[in-house]
Amino acid sequence: MDRPVTEIAKRVYDHAWRIDPIVRSMMDTDFYKLLMLQTVFQRNADVEVEFSLINRSAQVPLANLIDEAELREQLDHIRTLRLSRGESTWLRGNTFYGKRQMFGPDFMEWLEAFQLPPYELERRGDQYELTFRGSWPEVMMWEIPALAVLMELRSRAVLKGMGYFELQVLYxxxxxxxxxxxxxxxxxxxxxxxxxxxxxxxxxxxxxxxxxxxxxxxxxxxxxxxxxxxxxxxxxxxxxxxxxxxxxxxxxxxxxxxxxxxxxxxxxxxxxxxxxxxxxxxxxxxxxxxxxxxxxxxxxxxxxxxxxxxxxxxxxxxxxxxxxxxxxxxxxxxxxxxxxxxxxxxxxxxxxxxxxxxxxxxxxxxxxxNDFRGLAPGDALAPFSLVCKAVSANGRPTVKLSDNPAKAMGPADQIARYKRVFGVGAQVEEPVLV
Incomplete structure (x- = not known):
């Protein structure tokens, strides 16, 4: 097994001194996204969607912690990424879940040329409003890298003032x-x-x-x-x-x-x-x-x-x-x-x-x-609940009910309609930890 070649504490310390892209590859995403992407590409490529950032943990003031220019720089960098030849070869030829050629040639040809579409970013008080609009196959690929950037920029903001030895002890x-x-x-x-x-x-x-x-x-x-x-x-x-x-x-x-x-x-x-x-x-x-x-x-x-x-x-x-x-x-x-x-x-x-x-x-x-609970002053590295969800499709709002009403999302009138249609009765709210 390959061993880490770079010490984490040193890399984190160096973040403060040079540009260090957070997402360096189109493959820095979750496998389920690619599986869903192929299905959407084949059947629903003409659907127009809007995805939006939702911070369920309002006590974490992302806009106060993360510099807007730095956030834009990271998001702009992601838009320059494309699959490398080696990454494409892996997707085309590797065996996934016991099956070779999981991803079809038409889909792979499209994915190899794909780059992420534009984004919209505004500051609203102490939070950011980050929105992505366009065709479903293109916009859905923003979810994972957008979350990764915001989560890591928050980590970097908290760690920025720490010295090298303090970082070593923390890690x-x-x-x-x-x-x-x-x-x-x-x-x-x-x-x-x-x-x-x-x-x-x-x-x-x-x-x-x-x-x-x-x-x-x-x-x-x-x-x-x-x-x-x-x-x-x-x-x-x-x-x-x-x-x-x-x-x-x-x-x-x-x-x-x-x-x-x-x-x-x-x-x-x-x-x-x-x-x-x-x-x-x-x-x-x-x-x-x-x-x-x-x-x-x-x-x-x-x-x-x-x-x-x-x-x-x-x-x-x-x-x-x-x-x-x-x-x-x-x-x-x-x-x-x-x-x-x-x-x-x-x-x-x-x-x-x-x-x-x-x-x-x-x-x-x-x-x-991301379990750094109690390890930073003021528990400033405690994990929090940040999601990026589809909020509309062809101009109509999306709704999620969940088995935990604390995770429900959508306009109140539509939530009521969905509960009626799907026969959802009384629910018990559970704490949303992460």
Missing amino acids: ARAMTRVWEKIERLRALPDLRISDFGTRRRHSFLWQDWCVQAMIEGLGERFTGSSNCLIALRRDIEAIGTNAHELPMVFAALAEDDAALAEAPYRVLENWHRDYDGNLRVILPDTYGTKGFLERAPDWLAAWTGIRIDSGKPEDGAETAIAWWESRGQNPREKLVIFSDGLDVDRIEALYARFHGRVKLGFGWGTLLT
Whole structure:
């Protein structure tokens, strides 16, 4: 395995003295984005969308921390990036989820020439308003790099005043924390866990270090990374399936309530045509897991598994198990992937409850790649909840309900309409940690 060639503390210290691009490759994105991108490119390239930055943690004043000129410089740099020849070769020829040539030649030809479209940036009080408008395949690719830039610029702003030795101690403590978590996970013999930490990472260098620690510490129990660039460089599996973006846009395009009720299933019909095997994983919580499964067609019960991404994860998994049983499926043969706000305590508890009842997978995100809680003065490096979401499609607002109403988004009247159409009753609000 390749070892880090540059000491993290030195690189962070050097940020203050020279331009250091945060996103250096088009491949510094999550694998699920490319899978969704191919589906959108093939079927919905003419849909016009708007994506917007949403800071759920208003107590973090991004515009006070991050210099606007520096933010523009980073975003402008990203717009110069294109796939390298080696990156294109990897996408065209590598085996993903057991399948060669996952990405078709027409899509790859388009992607090789692709560059990100313009952005709109304004300061609103102590926050930034960052917006992307245009065709769906082009605009959707802004989500991951935009989040990566803002998260890392916030980290750099906090670290900028620290001396070299102070940075060394900070990162030594953070490394120790990650390694102690890994040591605890070693006690789970059939663990299958991957890195899902790109979107809200501390920095690219830190995510890469965490992945290397997982490789060494967990061996085959570490199944890969969602980050394509890290997967390529570290010769590990690229991990990911689909996200809320697809049903949110499809629902916004629905002409009436009947079409709205069917929109989430239309998304998965397309996915079923495009992908198979372990890529057939349902994300059911966009408009409420319970109602989604109750109305789901029987062919969906035959899919490989389900990803639990909001609400109480125990409740989501129990609902999925009961649904499979009601549809004549054996839950022991099904995959349940937990991916919402995970840390070691929760991973251990979920493993203890569901091990042997289903096939388990864990997508470990922010609290793997950005757990600096209590390590900086004033806890200024604590992780926070920043997202970049589709907010409209062909001029119509998008809506997300979630199993946790704290994560709901969209105009109030449309949220009420969606709750009526999808039969979402009373919900219990859970804290949004990350």
